[in-house]
Amino acid sequence: MPPDSCILCAHSDVRHFYEDDSEHYAGNYCQCRRCRLIFAAPENRPSRDKEFARYETHENDPGDEGYRAFLGQLFHPMNELLKPESKGLDFGSGPGPTLHIMFEEEGHEMRIYDSFYERAPSVFEETYDFITATEVVEHLFHPGKELDRLWSCLRPGGYLGIMTKIAEDNRDFFADWHYRLDYTHVTFFTEKTFRWLSGYWNAALNFPADRVIMFHKPPAENS
Secondary structure (H helix, E strand, C coil): CCCCCCCCCCCCCEEEEEEEECCCCEEEEEEECCCCCEEECHHHCCCHHHHHHHHCCCCCCCCCHHHHHHHHHHHHHHHHHCCCCCEEEEECCCCCCCHHHHHHHCCCEEEEEECCCECCHHHHHCCEEEEEEECCHHHCCCHHHHHHHHHHHEEEEEEEEEECCCECCCHHHHHHCHHHHCCCCCEECEHHHHHHHHHHHCCEEEEEECCEEEEECCCCCCC
16 A cells, blocks of 8 residues: 655655566555655665665775766766855765765865765754765655755755656656666656755756756845
8 A cells, every 4th residue: 555645745645656576576666646756665665784785785986987977977067066165965975985075176075974884963964055965865765854954954055966867757667667676776756756846945956967956946035
């Protein structure tokens, strides 16, 4: 059965979307009729130990030029928007944190947070000119809570950059989509979902690259 409400927008109109009972992957997925988020039913979420075991297989290395190029999909369009010596937070920095180093090399001040590798909740007591979340929102069990927390930490006029694969809003696409086959991927954003978020936050929205989503927080009225 679908949950009582959406894990992003808290709307009560949630429907069953897709079920995969194959040997490769078993899971039930729901979709919110308002924000169009697709998400795994709570009973299909991995345990924290299973999540960690999967993340430990990642080989992220700050010295790996291929990994830097991958992160560059978000880094370059974000860096072009920033004023010199901006202050940023990389949320979900993972093992082998790298993106914050790339921004520091450009003269920006950085903080990092990761619920497994750099659990430092004090970062949420500060405010930032920009926040990045690369390949992390698809792992969130409670995206409404987490994204609102990030948005509250963003200064007026700041930028929130997200990198994730964008889901198409139909079952045939979802059935064959490789991105959902990673069992730690439990939350999938459609383009309509991001447009809902932009309206909810009253934010400007841009898609500067295939899997990059950029939100711009309205400047303060007297700025």
